[in-house]
Amino acid sequence: MRSSTTPTGAQDVSAPRHATSAIEARRQAMTSLLQRQGAAVVLAVVVLVAWLAFPRFGSADNLRDLALQSSFLAVIALGMTFVIISGGIDLSVGSVYALGGVLAAYASQWGFLAALLLPLAVCGLIGLVNGLLVARTGMPPFIVTLASLLFARGLLLAITHEGATTYKIGSAAFFLHLGRSTFLGIGYPIYIALVLFLAGGLLLRRTRFGQSLFATGGAESSAVLMGLPVTRTKITVYTLNGLLAGFSGALTAAYLESGVTVIGVGTELDAIAVVVIGGTLLTGGAGTVIGTLIGVLLRNVIQNIINQIGTLDSNYQSVVSGGFLLVVVVIQRSLARSRIRR
Numbered sequence: 405m406r407s408s409t410t411p412t413g414a415q416d417v418s419a420p421r422h423a424t425s426a427i428e429a430r431r432q433a434m435t436s437l438l439q440r441q442g443a444a445v446v447l448a449v450v451v452l453v454a455w456l457a458f459p460r461f462g463s464a465d466n467l468r469d470l471a472l473q474s475s476f477l478a479v480i481a482l483g484m485t486f487v488i489i490s491g492g493i494d495l496s497v498g499s500v501y502a503l504g505g506v507l508a509a510y511a512s513q514w515g516f517l518a519a520l521l522l523p524l525a526v527c528g529l530i531g532l533v534n535g536l537l538v539a540r541t542g543m544p545p546f547i548v549t550l551a552s553l554l555f556a557r558g559l560l561l562a563i564t565h566e567g568a569t570t571y572k573i574g575s576a577a578f579f580l581h582l583g584r585s586t587f588l589g590i591g592y593p594i595y596i597a598l599v600l601f602l603a604g605g606l607l608l609r610r611t612r613f614g615q616s617l618f619a620t621g622g623a624e625s626s627a628v629l630m631g632l633p634v635t636r637t638k639i640t641v642y643t644l645n646g647l648l649a650g651f652s653g654a655l656t657a658a659y660l661e662s663g664v665t666v667i668g669v670g671t672e673l674d675a676i677a678v679v680v681i682g683g684t685l686l687t688g689g690a691g692t693v694i695g696t697l698i699g700v701l702l703r704n705v706i707q708n709i710i711n712q713i714g715t716l717d718s719n720y721q722s723v724v725s726g727g728f729l730l731v732v733v734v735i736q737r738s739l740a741r742s743r744i745r746r
Contacts, residue, residue, distance in 0.1 A: 443681050443682050443683060443695060443698045443699055443702055444695075444698050446702060447698055447701055447702045447705065450702065450705055450706065450709070451705060454705065454708070454709050454712070458709070458712040460712065461708065461709070461712055464589075466708070468589065468590065468591070470701075470704055470705065470708055471590070471591075471594050472591045472593060472594060472659075473704060474597075474700050474701055474704045475591070475593040475594045475596070475597035475655075476593065476597075476652050476655060476656050476659075477652075477671070477674060477675065477678065477700050477703075477704070478597045478601070478696075478697060478700045479596070479597055479600060479648050479649075479651060479652040479655070480497050480501055480648060480649050480652045480671065480675045481674075481675045481678050481679055481696050481697075481699070481700055482597075482600055482601060482604050482648055482693060482696060483497070483641075483644055483645035483646075483647070483648035483649060484497060484645060484675040484676060484679050484696075485604070485679050485682075485684055485691055485692075485693055485696045486604070486608070486617065486641040486644060486645065487545075487641050487642060487645050488621075488676070488679050488680075488684050488685075488686060488688060488691065489608075489617055489618065489621045489641075489684060489688055489689065489690070489691045490617055490620050490621045490637065490638055490641045490688060491620060491621040491624060491687070491688030491689065492538060492545040492638065492641070492642070492688070493545045493546060493549065493676070494534065494545065494549045494642065494645050494672070495546065495549040495550050495552075495553050495672050496530065496534065496549040496550075496552035496553040496555075496556055496646075496649075496672065497645060497646075497649040497671065497672045497675055498553070498668040498669060498670060498671035498672040498673075498675075499552075499553045499554075499555075499556035499557040499560065499668055499672075500527045500530055500531070500552070500556045500646055500649040500650055500653070500668075501649045501650070501652055501653040501656075501667070501668045501671055502556075502557070502560055502653060502664075502665065502666075502667050502668030502669075502671075503523070503526065503527060503530075503556045503557075503559060503560045503650070503653065503668075504523035504524075504526075504527045504649060504650030504651065504652065504653025504654050504657075505523070505653035505654060505656050505657035505660075505663045505664060505667065505668075506560050506563055506564060506571060506653075506657070506663035506664075506665060507522045507523040507526055507527075507563070507650075507653075507654075507663070508520070508522065508523045508573075508579070508653065508654035508657040508658070508663060509570075509571035509572060509573055509657045509662050509663030510522070510563060510571045510663060511523075512571075512572075512573045512579055512657075516578045516579045519573070519579045519654065519657075519658075520579065520654060523650040523651070523653055523654045524647055524650050524651060524654070526650065527556075527646045527647060527649055527650025527651075527653070528643055528646050528647040528650065529646070530552055530555070530556060530646045531642045531643040531644065531645050531646020531647060531649075532639065532642070532643045532646065533552070534548050534549055534552050534642040534643075534645075534646065535638055535639035535640070535641065535642030535643050536639055538638055538642060539634075539635040539636075539638035539639050539642075540635065553672070560665060561665070564663075564665050567665040567666070570662055570663065570664065570665065571662060571663045572661060572662045573657065573658065573661045573662060579658055580658050580661060581658075582596070582654075582655055582658045583655050583656070583657070583658025583659030583660070583661075584658065584659055584661075593655050593659065596655065600648070601693050601694070601696075601697055604693045605692075605693045605694065608692070608693060613637065613640070615632075616632045616633055616634070616637045617637055617641065618689055618690070619632055619689075620632065620634050620637050620638065620688075621687075621688025621689035621690075622688065622689025622690070623689070653667075653668070674703070677699070677703065677726075678696060678699035678700045678702075678703050679691070679696050679699060680699070681698075681699035681702060681703065682694075682695030682696040682697070682698050682699030682700075683695035683699075684696065706724055710724065
């Protein structure tokens with residue numbers, strides 16, 4: 405009688421393969437989850453510990469102040485998210501941010517529209533020039549934006565007579581409402597930042613521009629071969645970054661009621677740090693705006709905890725932020741390498 409292979413035998417041979425595939429799929433899912441949501445988990449743990457350890461941390465006043473202070477950096481970091489996803493970097497945003505505040509205060513003597521439009525026009529123009537130089541000439545973003553940093557800071561010093569003149573918000577009383585008024589106990593800058601992040605998320609995930617942005621940052625040569633508008637995408641993200649930095653400066657001026665000349669020093673590094681902590685890859689091609697928002701909150705929560713302790717010098721904020729950023733970058737590279745190997 406002729407023998408034949410039984411279905412049971414076939415199942416026994418293929419079962420280990422199916423099990424291996426399932427394990428590999430779970431590993432890939434866990435790696436992706438850690439890369440995208442790791443900062444959120446850390447934020448939740450840090451907030452819980454701070455809530456239990458410091459009674460004042462959970463107070464309504466402290467949480468409102470924390471959210472308000474986060475909103476100004478969040479607006480800057482939103483623009484930086486788009487730039488880094490495109491595979492670029494922008495070192496000028498700190499100086500552009502400070503310039504936007506000074507221009508807003510200077511123009512406030514001519515009313516609300518002047519106080520808002522002048523910083524947007526000048527800072528947007530700086531971003532446009534950055535984008536044109538990076539996209540059209542192929543110059544390294546590091547060099548281009550470093551030059552813009554020096555230009556923006558120099559222009560600020562020229563306007564303020566080497567920092568000796570501090571412009572106050574004059575007759576534009578309505579402009580002050582942007583920075584100082586509240587609704588339901590929450591400051592307007594918080595609402596503005598949330599609206600901008602919602603719009604940024606939709607732009608990134610629901611439009612062709614967002615698809616082009618991810619493709620440009622992930623594999624620029626492939627994006628060119630696909631016929632995507634790589635040059636236009638780069639110009640757009642740098643212009644948008646300049647606009648958001650200038651707008652954040654204007655909001656800060658409205659909050660402080662003056663154009664403070666010393667702000668913005670090192671802000672570009674803070675913006676890059678929170679974007680990377682939020683899961684956006686420095687190499688480009690991957691990132692989310694919600695991750696950036698989580699990164700901003702995590703940084704400011706850590707700073708708030710250091711202030712709550714009281715016995716630590718403020719310089720420890722930079723030490724903690726730098727160390728945390730280093731750990732995040734190392735983890736990101738390890739996760740990326742493990743995904744490539746698989």
